Amino acid sequence: MNYHSHQDSSVKASFSDALLASLAPGGGLWMPDALPKYSPNETARLGAMSFADCAAELAANFVDEKFTAADLKNICRDAYNFPVPMVTLAGETLDPALAPDAEDFVLELFHGPTLAFKDFAARFMGRAASHIMGKTKQRRTILVATSGDTGGAIGDAFLDQEGIKVFILFPKGGVSKVQEQQLTTMGNTRSNVKAIAVDGSFDDCQQLVKQAFGNNALCEEHDLMSANSINVGRVIPQSFYYFWTSLQAKAAYPSRPLVYAIPSGNLGNLTGGLIAKQMGAPINRFVIGNNANDPFVDYLSTGEYTPRPSVPTLSNAMDIGRPNNFPRILALHGEDYTEVTKVCWGASFSDEETERHIRRVHTETGYVMCPHTAVGHLAMEKFAEDVSDPFTRITVGTAHPAKFADSVERILHTDIPLPEPLAKAMRKKKRMHVMSPTLDALSEYLAKHA
Template sequence: MNYHSHSNPKIKARFGDALLASLASDGGLWMPDSLPHFSPAQTAKMGAMSFADCAAVLAREFVDERYLTEDLRAICRDAYNFDVPMVTLGGELLDAATPEDHDEFILELFHGPTLAFKDFAARFMGRAASHLMKSSGETRTILVATSGDTGGAIGDAFLDQDGIKVFILFPKGGVSQVQEQQLCTMGNAKSNVKAISIDGTFDDCQQMVKDAFGDKDLTTKHNLMSANSINVGRVIPQSFYYFWTSLQAKAAYPSRPIVYSIPSGNLGNLTGGLIAKQMGAPIDRFVIGNNVNDPFVDYLGSGEYKPRPSVPTLSNAMDIGRPNNFPRILALHNGDYDAVKSVCWGASFTDAETERHIRRVHTETGYIMCPHTAVGHLAMEAFTADIDEPITKITVGTAHPAKFADSVETILHQNIPLPAPLAKAMRKTKRMHVMKPNLEALADYLAVHA
């Protein structure tokens, strides 16, 4: 598989080179030259595989000759050593062998080591990058901007990896208490992972990373590599779980259309789903749930894309006013607004609506949602309100609610037990550097610590 810059198709790269370069030389996002398409017979075989083995088959289509089939199988089995369950709000597991008559599921993508969906992309990316650097002896400095969960997943995936240093930029006061504790307690004082609190918004963090990559001297000096969803190595693996879980849902309910609702910020998760659909995954529609930072929902309604400064909300990981992956979504649909709108429907919700929904779902079912999952579930309810035909509704659960315990406990007036990894992080002493949102400050810090 070869890749090209979304803004200049003449700029080309292999997967490994695109992965390590992060952005194309013109600043464009890497896009695959083409997408594979699997026949129903092929997807039937893939649906019978484990998730990790299906992911390895899919990965084979996207990487280059430096990855052998056995390498990919080992990478995926190591990366995906946790469950990918679809459950009802009552806690029942979707089982293709003996499906009950359910039409609504939560795809819980938070059973990895950092309890967030970002683990899927980060763990594949970390192992894919390490595979290349072990053979080449190269080193890399990773810059990653996070609105909450990305930094934790990347830090965990690259912790103690030889030849790699990781610098995590997060907005001061813009992540949950649990998320900040997780970001700032990885490894020890001599660890290769360092947290930087930026006195600004997530958009400021993201712009600092973009500016760093736009500085050729800085990029060359430190061998910079991005682990944000601007990196194609983050986006491609997000197609794997849409592909495999849609096959499980179709096997259980073969006559029903399948609709996924995705709580969305930077649009990398949606991009992965759209790639899966174009590869032949049996997905009929995507519902996009935004908080009040909703430029993509506005675009779906008007055809005009108007990025704007982000504002803080309860669902902080989606506080993004300039989503990085919007150009990729356009590229996947040849810039055709009608084509995008034919597969995507969106709605946005306030914090007050999100809080009420978390309380209602818990009261009616006992299920506890994180604020982001709640936004996605609200969007699914809005989309299906006037649909009478039977469909399989799958809301993407992006993070364990305990990662947002400070807000969810206040909403529900009850304690949420912390899973073991979070409880351990909460007992540690935080280490972080506070920085103003400008490239000069970042360059000075890298000069000392990279």
């Protein structure tokens, strides 16, 4: 597979070069030249595989000659050594024998090591990058901006990887206490992963990363690489779980349309789903849930895309006013607004609505949602109001509620037990550098530590 810049299709790169370069020259986003198309017979074969083996087969379409089929199988089996469950709010798994009339499921993507969906993309990307650099003897400095979960997943995926240093930029006071503890306690004082608290918003962090990659001298001095979803090596693996889980859901309930609800910020998760659908995943529609930072939902309603400064909300990982992957979504649909709205529907919700929904779901079912998952589930319920026929609803559960224990405990007036990985992080001493949101400050810090 070759890749091209979304700004200029004549600018080309291999998968390895696109992954390590992060952005195309001129700041374009890398896009695959073509997507594979799977027939129903082929999807049936893939659906019968384990998730890891299905992911390896899908990945083979997107890589280059540096990866063999055996390499990909090893990478995916190592990366995806945790479950990918779909459950009802009552706790039943997606199984018509257990829940023959069930329609409403949560796809829990938070059973990886950092308890967030970002583990899926980060772990594949980390292993793929290490594989490439092992063959080429290259070194890289990763800059990643995070609104909460990306930084933890990337830091964990690249921790102690030889030849790679990771600098995680997060908004000071703009992530949950648990998230900050995760970000600032990885490794030890000599770790290759460093946390930087930026005195500003996530948009400031993201802009700093873009400015750094736009500075040729800085890129060359430090061999910069991004691990945000601007990197195609992050977006492609996010198609894997949509492809495989949609096959499981369709096999369980073959006569019903299939709709996914995605709580969305930077739109990388949605982009992965759209890629899966175009490859032949049996998905009928995507429902997008935004918080107050809703330029994409506005676009779906009006056809006008107006990025704006982000505002802080309860679902902080979605506090993004300029989603990076919007150009990719347009490119996947021929820059045609009508084509985008055929597959995407959206709604946005306030913090008050989100809190009420978390309380209601818990009261009625006992299920505890993180604020982001609650936004997605709210959007699914609103979408369903105008649909008369039965359909299978899958809300993407993006993070374990314990990652937002300070908010969820306040909302529910109950303790949220911390899983051991989080409890362990909470016992560690934080290490972070605080800096102003300027390229000069970032350059000075990289000069000392990269």
